[in-house]
């Protein structure tokens with residue numbers, strides 16, 4: 001596939017996070033310009049070239065194709081609460097303006113007491129009308145998931161759902177049978193060869209759809225339809241360039257019954273777009289950009305990776321993954 005993408009002129013960025021998230025302190029990735037605008041290539045550093053192919057296809061899609069037809073202009077989002085202490089969790093939720101919060105749990109062995117305190121603080125910040133969901137990133141086995149979710153559900157005064165409590169579909173299905181908390185599948189969809197299996201296995205009530213790892217908004221729409229479950233669009237920690245693609249996906253889904261995990265810009269200390277153009281929630285929702293989102297030259301220069309060795313590493317990675325993907 002020839003794409004007219006400006007690989008040589010791509011920007012390698014490095015943006016520190018306010019709090020470590022998913023073990024990441026500094027988010028790195030690339031912005032690539034094409035005929036339809038800018039795309040973002042940002043597979044996590046621990047992903048191999050084969051798994052990075054779909055991330056590149058997402059960047060190529062955003063830079064070369066118009067987004068799918070939009071059905072809505074504003075996307076309700078959740079506040080994302082990293083594994084911080086209860087006081088900080090309360091502050092983050094109170095400052096977010098969101099009525100739904102997703103709380104990271106099971107961040108390390110023996111974290112349950114901290115998880116309970118964090119969830120309690122989040123509920124108190126949201127008030128009784130808010131919704132609290134948790135994400136364990138597959139850290140629990142079935143007994144730990146059942147025990148922890150019962151306690152967290154009680155502490156939260158009812159959890160909206162629990163995202164990826166365990167690793168396998170069989171484990172998710174077992175937890176789902178044992179607890180009243182609805183189960184959402186994330187890694188089981190974005191890292192699976194066959195997302196359809198999630199619904200067939202009775203493993204989840206909700207599908208978390210991340211357009212960037214799934215190869216772009218158009219492909220993610222197919223995955224969402226195949227999954228046959230209510231969907232939540234969630235970010236893969238992109239800058240506002242990549243987030244725009246995720247908002248376009250959320251805007252195009254036939255149904256959007258839950259707040260989406262797209263309020264992640266506030267986890268970063270900076271952004272590549274102009275001040276005021278960062279895609280952050282106002283009153284718990286983000287407007288879908290009406291025109292393609294492009295980096296601002298001054299902001300992008302501030303975010304440019306300062307380490308030539310990392311710049312080289314990313315360019316080399318892009319070239320290998322592009323060869324694998326047959327993209328040039």
Ligand SMILES: O=C(O)CCC(=O)C1=CC=C[C@@H](O)[C@@H]1C(=O)O
Pocket residue numbers: 022078079080102135137186234235236237260261262263264
């Ligand atoms: O869903 C959200 O609220 C924000 C996005 C988010 O939590 C994630 C983004 C990228 C990697 C993940 O570890 C994490 C997740 O597991 O959902």
Ligand SMILES: [Mg+2]
Pocket residue numbers: 135137163164186187208
């Ligand atoms: Mg998740």
